[in-house]
Amino acid sequence: MTATLEEFRQRAQEFLAENAVPRSEPPVEWTEETLVAECRRFHQSLADAGLGGITYPEEYGGQGLDKSYLEAFNQEQSQYQAPLVPASISHGMCLPVMNEFGTPEQRARHQAAIIRCDELWCQMFSEPGAGSDVASLATRAVRDGDQWVLNGQKVWTSGAQYCDYGLCVARTDPTQPKHRGLSMFIVDLSLPGVDIRPLRQINGSSHFNEVYFTDVSVGHDCLVGGEGNGWNVAVAMLMYERVAIGAGGSGDMSGRMTSAKLTTEARKQGRSGDPVVRNAIADLYISERIQSFIGMRIRQAAESGRAPGPEGSIAKLNAALLSRQSSDVAIELAGPAGQAWDATEDDADEWASAVMTAPAMSIAGGTNEVQRNIIGERVLGLPKEPDPYKGQPWEAVPRS
Numbered sequence: 039m040t041a042t043l044e045e046f047r048q049r050a051q052e053f054l055a056e057n058a059v060p061r062s063e064p065p066v067e068w069t070e071e072t073l074v075a076e077c078r079r080f081h082q083s084l085a086d087a088g089l090g091g092i093t094y095p096e097e098y099g100g101q102g103l104d105k106s107y108l109e110a111f112n113q114e115q116s117q118y119q120a121p122l123v124p125a126s127i128s129h130g131m132c133l134p135v136m137n138e139f140g141t142p143e144q145r146a147r148h149q150a151a152i153i154r155c156d157e158l159w160c161q162m163f164s165e166p167g168a169g170s171d172v173a174s175l176a177t178r179a180v181r182d183g184d185q186w187v188l189n190g191q192k193v194w195t196s197g198a199q200y201c202d203y204g205l206c207v208a209r210t211d212p213t214q215p216k217h218r219g220l221s222m223f224i225v226d227l228s229l230p231g232v233d234i235r236p237l238r239q240i241n242g243s244s245h246f247n248e249v250y251f252t253d254v255s256v257g258h259d260c261l262v263g264g265e266g267n268g269w270n271v272a273v274a275m276l277m278y279e280r281v282a283i284g285a286g287g288s289g290d291m292s293g294r295m296t297s298a299k300l301t302t303e304a305r306k307q308g309r310s311g312d313p314v315v316r317n318a319i320a321d322l323y324i325s326e327r328i329q330s331f332i333g334m335r336i337r338q339a340a341e342s343g344r345a346p347g348p349e350g351s352i353a354k355l356n357a358a359l360l361s362r363q364s365s366d367v368a369i370e371l372a373g374p375a376g377q378a379w380d381a382t383e384d385d386a387d388e389w390a391s392a393v394m395t396a397p398a399m400s401i402a403g404g405t406n407e408v409q410r411n412i413i414g415e416r417v418l419g420l421p422k423e424p425d426p427y428k429g430q431p432w433e434a435v436p437r438s
């Protein structure tokens with residue numbers, strides 16, 4: 039460690055001790071409203087303390103430091119219950135995309151605000167007819183002078199109910215094959231014609247939404263990465279998403295039970311000597327270590343200047359499998375209470391939520407099957423899936 043990195047780590051420790059609750063203390067109870075407010079406050083204080091946007095350029099509100107400082111900060115932060123989740127898409131996906139593809143004006147307008155969480159952002163890709171095959175999406179953007187007019191529907195838009203802006207991919211040229219003729223737009227979610235409707239999930243929360251666009255008018259200066267370049271921007275964003283979910287750093291969204299937590303529970307139940315329980319927890323611990331090594335490998339690749347590649351899919355797939363595995367061990371330990379728990383019991387909500395949220399991890403950010411396809415094609419060099427409509431104009435391809 040250089041003296042400067044040491045000094046930086048010291049400042050991070052002081053900041054976190056003052057502004058966040060250690061993990062060793064009982065879980066902080068946040069409602070969605072208080073969590074969002076705390077998230078904004080936390081990141082504003084972080085930026086004021088010279089610790090926000092660590093690797094981003096100073097002229098756009100960052101600290102201009104290399105990734106070893108980010109790694110040091112994340113190590114310190116992982117020991118605290120920091121209110122990070124509402125900013126996970128803003129910071130994990132939208133910020134790096136704006137940094138890479140935004141015009142200088144867009145970056146000057148938004149980047150510092152995203153870092154400070156004065157603006158929270160969401161991503162708007164999926165549609166009712168376009169999830170895994172997101173390139174077939176149908177939301178239209180039509181040029182009208184210096185404006186673009188958006189019409190269509192997005193779905194599963196995480197956090198739209200409290201976000202200020204979204205990065206939205208829309209079809210600008212239906213005469214082109216599906217991957218071409220797409221463009222990425224910055225959409226102010228308070229604009230007339232944007233209708234956000236929360237969806238109720240199996241775990242009881244309303245984390246994501248349907249978003250309808252009816253004649254929503256955005257300026258030409260809201261186009262990110264240039265007209266017709268939306269697929270390249272979207273692919274970069276999906277890679278950042280997989281890395282954020284799989285390699286950590288922007289907050290673990292799964293809320294899963296760790297092997298440490300399950301060990302404590304096994305001891306409490308007097309089952310820590312049971313060989314079946316011991317095996318299950320040991321297997322989970324091994325998977326967690328593998329996941330942390332994958333994350334480390336990705337972060338080191340990023341440190342050496344490589345853009346995230348298909349290893350993001352390996353990390354994302356493994357994170358989803360880990361979530362399922364930890365949920366299975368938790369259910370096994372909970373016994374009958376895993377099917378019908380007493381809601382008044384300590385931690386009952388946390389356990390129920392971790393188990394009910396596990397399946398979402400194998401869908402969000404691209405399903406396990408899609409990650410396996412990517413790994414098969416881009417890592418193992420297997421043949422691509424056949425596409426009978428390859429090269430045909432999007433408007434000529436049948437859709438259900």
Ligand SMILES: Cc1cc2nc3c(=O)[nH]c(=O)nc-3n(C[C@H](O)[C@H](O)[C@H](O)COP(=O)(O)OP(=O)(O)OC[C@H]3O[C@@H](n4cnc5c(N)ncnc54)[C@H](O)[C@@H]3O)c2cc1C
Binds near residue numbers: 162165197399402403
């Ligand atoms: C918690 C959560 C948060 C999300 N947040 C967002 C968000 O913020 N923004 C956003 O835009 N989207 C978001 N999504 C949507 C997510 O990206 C999609 O749900 C996902 O890409 C799958 O699309 P789909 O639901 O339409 O399923 P489909 O694509 O219809 O897939 C259905 C099934 O078919 C399988 N399948 C599809 N194609 C193939 C293939 N080629 N080979 C093998 N199997 C295949 C899939 O694996 C799946 O099992 C979120 C989803 C979840 C669960």
